[in-house]
Amino acid sequence: MRMIFVNLPVKNVEASRRFFGALGFDFNPQFSNENTACMVIEENIFAMLLEHDRFKDFITGEISDATKATEVLTCLSADSRAQVDGTLAKALAAGGKPWKPILDMGPMYGCSFQDLDGHVWELMYMDQAAMAEMGEAAEASA
Known part of the structure; x- marks a missing residue:
């Protein structure tokens, strides 16, 4: 393992x-x-x-200064849009900083923030059923 x-x-x-x-x-x-x-x-x-x-x-x-240059993007999956929004709210309330605007691409929804040291964290929810439907629709039209 x-x-x-x-x-x-x-x-x-x-x-x-x-x-x-x-x-x-x-x-x-x-x-x-x-x-x-x-x-x-x-x-x-x-x-x-x-x-x-x-x-x-x-x-x-x-050690690079993550507040001046982005050295890594750490992206974690989320179980729902609500979890994305809730985690972002908690991060900002705990002293984190917003990084990029909310990403809303239908079945993909995400946010990003910087932690206390400037490291970028992303959260992404992917509606697998909606993404599968989009893939099937694309294949049918091809």
Whole structure:
């Protein structure tokens, strides 16, 4: 079974823990300490939030400033449009910043925001049934 760990530098791990906790994420204490928080996204998907000094242990070069340049887009699926809107509202209330306008393309609906350190997070709901219907209609007209 594969796992994925997205490692992100943060200025203050406790502030990041509060921010993502307000969005409903839990943390694995086995892989967390005073300068690292292991945020559980799904059973085998984690975001390691590492304070700058700890993050530097894993890299060569400098840490990019995500408030000045986009270094990564982390997109998570959502179960509904309401979950997209609700999570965005929680992120903004917890100190996040809006990033791009809401994306509404019928069966695809999403939002994006920046966390406390400027990392971009996207949420996307995809209505699979509507997308299948669109695909079938496109095939029928071809």
